[in-house]
Every structure is written in structure tokens, then in C-alpha cells.
Amino acid sequence: MRIETYRVPGHFDGRECFVHARACHIGGGEYVMTLQKLDVSGSDLFSPLYASYSSDGGRSWSEPRPDDAFTVRTDADGTRRLGCDATPLLHRATGTVILCGHTVAYAPGQKVPISGGVRQTFYSTLDRANRRFTPARIVEVPDSYEFGCATGCSQFVEDTNGDLLIPVAIPRGGSYATGVMRCEFDGETLRYKGMSNELYINVPRGLYEGSLCKFGDHWLLTLRNDAYGHFSVGDTPESFGEPRLWRWDDGEVLENYNTQQHWLELGGGLYLVYTRRAGNNDHVFRHRAPLFMSRVDPDTMRLVRESEIIVVPERGARLGNFGVTMVDENHALITAAEWMQPKGCEKYGSDGTTFAVHVYSD
Incomplete structure (x- = not known):
């Protein structure tokens, strides 16, 4: 090695x-990396997206520059909303780089995210010619996920038919369960198609920030938990077994x-x-x-x-x-x-x- x-x-x-530095290979010697600035006077107090690029195989990188994929949106009451915890992926079926993360909100004058606020999954695509991400859009999900359905800090996978399989955290009773959301993607719009079974343990904050991969004939999901890291194995990306340490x-x-x-x-x-x-x-x-x-x-x-x-x-x-x-x-x-x-x-x-x-x- x-x-x-x-x-x-x-x-x-x-x-x-x-x-939150995460990158993807976009062909040849080209890479893109997304990052955010953190204000260290707060807790999880983020800026909008920055991006850096490499054209020599990921050896040298450009100075990270602000990107307008998710600019700050301010509600009438002064609540600030933006996107964070994003991961880029090259969608091979369409040749499109898609960025997925979740929303975060800050009350006026506050330096920590709103506790218990609804978080949604956002996505954006890379305009390669101009090296800019498109304005972020929200994935529309069924009403049963009205309290949140968000991917953050995750690895997601392109299935053989081009669908994207995205781990998401789902609020359940003051804690989180994790599921894998199946979405159709045509290079522009990400559309919800279904959800796997939900994984949960009765430990503070449950399971979240899942990462998915397929290895051999199995689908593998690794999961964050406050006490210990967990994983789960599935024969399909719709059905996973009990979480294990x-x-x-x-x-x-x-x-x-x-x-x-x-x-x-x-x-x-x-x-x-x-x-x-x-x-x-x-x-x-x-x-x-x-x-x-x-x-x-x-x-x-x-x-x-x-x-x-x-x-x-x-x-x-x-x-x-x-x-x-x-x-x-x-x-x-x-x-x-x-x-x-x-x-x-x-x-x-x-x-x-x-x-x-x-x-x-x-």
C-alpha cells in the first residue's frame, strides 16, 4: 500500500x-472539493459553500472560493438558512457531479443551529465549464417525513440503474433513525422513489450520518452513534439487518x-x-x-x-x-x-x- x-x-x-472537506474525481486528472468555513466563536456556525479544484490528479489545488450553490436565505423573522455537511459524487449514468447535503438554520443573533429544527436534503449540480455549482434545490419527500429527512457527512452510491442510494437521518421521538433513500436522477432533478427499513437503537441521538457501499453481494451501512460506531448489512439496499457494534x-x-x-x-x-x-x-x-x-x-x-x-x-x-x-x-x-x-x-x-x-x- x-x-x-x-x-x-x-x-x-x-x-x-x-x-467539511469532501471531494470527488470527475475524470482524467480533474477533481472538485467542497468545503465550508467555520466561525470558531460558535458551534457548527458555518458559512455557505466553498469549492477548490485540481487538474493534476489531486496533487495541487486551487484556493477555495465561495460558491453560490446554497447562499444564505433569511426568513421574515430573521432566521438564517443555508446548506452544510455536503458530499459530491460523479453520477456516471449522466456524467453529472451532484452535491448532496442538508439544511441548517440559525435564529437571529445565535451562534448555534436551532435545536430540533427540521433538516431537509438539498442537492446541486456542477457546471463544469464555469466551475460553479447550480442553485441548491430541496428533495421533495412524503409527508411522513415532515419532521426531517436529511443526508449529512455521508457516502452515497449510484445503483446499476442510475438511481442514487442516499443514507438519511430521520427524527424519531427526540432521536434519529437512519434509512437509505432511493432517488431517481436525470442529471438535473433528484426525485424521491422510496426508503429502506429504518435502523434505530435506544441510545442518545440514535443512529445518523450513515455511509453506504456495496461490497460483493451485500450492501453495507456504517453509522454514527454517541456511544459506539455501528454498522448494518443488507442483501438489498431496501432491507438492512440489525445494527451491530x-x-x-x-x-x-x-x-x-x-x-x-x-x-x-x-x-x-x-x-x-x-x-x-x-x-x-x-x-x-x-x-x-x-x-x-x-x-x-x-x-x-x-x-x-x-x-x-x-x-x-x-x-x-x-x-x-x-x-x-x-x-x-x-x-x-x-x-x-x-x-x-x-x-x-x-x-x-x-x-x-x-x-x-x-x-x-x-
Whole structure:
């Protein structure tokens, strides 16, 4: 296995930093990465979308620039709304790059999102010629999801018929269940077609920020939970089994908690990228750095401990809101921006860097 690490022009001026760095390969040596600025004086206080581009195989990247995909919308009462937690994907059936995330709202004068607010799934497409995303649109869903149906920080999949399979969080009784939403996409409009069974556990905040992949004959869904990371296996993307804890091959539970995990396929093998308690990272918020990668045994769905490596280093800042995209069967890209909270994390060496880490099977 070979790893090459590059840096995207970063930003940290003591007030703002880039976060939510996620990218996709759009053909040849071309890549696009989306990010947002975070105001560190608040909590999840985001700017509208920024975008960066690479034309040399993801080695050098342009300075991130504001993009109008989801500009701030202000309600009559002063509530501010925008999109966040987005992931881009190349839809091969149409050759279109689609960006999916969810809405977030802030009450006037507040620096934290409105608690319990309805979050919806938004999408936008890339105008490649002008290197701009189109104005965001909301996915229309059945009334049964009136309290929210939102994808965020997720990996989603294009099915063989061109449908998009998108993990979504669904509010249920003050917590969250996760389902996989099936949508038709014609290159312009994303249309709801159906929903899988919902997955839920009776642990604070339930299951959310799911990531989906297909490996062999099975559909795999990895899930964030406040106490421990979980996963589920389905024979189809409409029917998943009971959520299970991530474990090592010796049966010990993986010490990942309250942080997303993502899939990576490489050289015919299945891998998981994640954060965890490591004994030497107690100074990092929720132990969200470094980023680790381990091979998954597809027969037991356990992590092979001896395969674990660090793919993005820990320098005090958290890295938990990261992205993984497949370039081809032997090449993947991991993107992560140093989230410069809490105050003082820079004393360990972090400076708001955004990492672009290429992982090769050779």
C-alpha cells in the first residue's frame, strides 16, 4: 500500500477555518472539493459553500472560493438558512457531479443551529465549464417525513440503474433513525422513489450520518452513534439487518464514538476509515484525530487489528468530519480539514491545514 499526502490551501486566522472537506474525481486528472468555513466563536456556525479544484490528479489545488450553490436565505423573522455537511459524487449514468447535503438554520443573533429544527436534503449540480455549482434545490419527500429527512457527512452510491442510494437521518421521538433513500436522477432533478427499513437503537441521538457501499453481494451501512460506531448489512439496499457494534478480530469493541466512519475499497479489499480513543489523543475533542484505516474481514465484518495504519496525522485539531472517495479500484482519496476547536488546539501543531491523501493498493 502506498500513501501520498498533499495539502489544499488552508485558512485559519483565529476566527475562521475550513471544515467539511469532501471531494470527488470527475475524470482524467480533474477533481472538485467542497468545503465550508467555520466561525470558531460558535458551534457548527458555518458559512455557505466553498469549492477548490485540481487538474493534476489531486496533487495541487486551487484556493477555495465561495460558491453560490446554497447562499444564505433569511426568513421574515430573521432566521438564517443555508446548506452544510455536503458530499459530491460523479453520477456516471449522466456524467453529472451532484452535491448532496442538508439544511441548517440559525435564529437571529445565535451562534448555534436551532435545536430540533427540521433538516431537509438539498442537492446541486456542477457546471463544469464555469466551475460553479447550480442553485441548491430541496428533495421533495412524503409527508411522513415532515419532521426531517436529511443526508449529512455521508457516502452515497449510484445503483446499476442510475438511481442514487442516499443514507438519511430521520427524527424519531427526540432521536434519529437512519434509512437509505432511493432517488431517481436525470442529471438535473433528484426525485424521491422510496426508503429502506429504518435502523434505530435506544441510545442518545440514535443512529445518523450513515455511509453506504456495496461490497460483493451485500450492501453495507456504517453509522454514527454517541456511544459506539455501528454498522448494518443488507442483501438489498431496501432491507438492512440489525445494527451491530464495530469490533476488532479479537472481539474487542472499537473505541469509536460520536463520530462518523467511512468505507474505502482498495485492491479488492474492504477498509474502514475512522477515529478512536488511542491512549495518546485525550487532548483531541472526542478523540477525532488521527484518522485510522483498517481492513475489514468481509466474512466476519470485524476489523483486522494488525492492518491498522494512520492515514492523516493528529496535530491537536479534530479531523472527524472527513471524506472518502474512490478514484478507481486501486486508488482512493481521503480528505480532511483541521477543525480548529477547541481554542488552543494549535499548540499541538495544527494550523487549519486541509489534507488530500491518496491511497494506492500497490
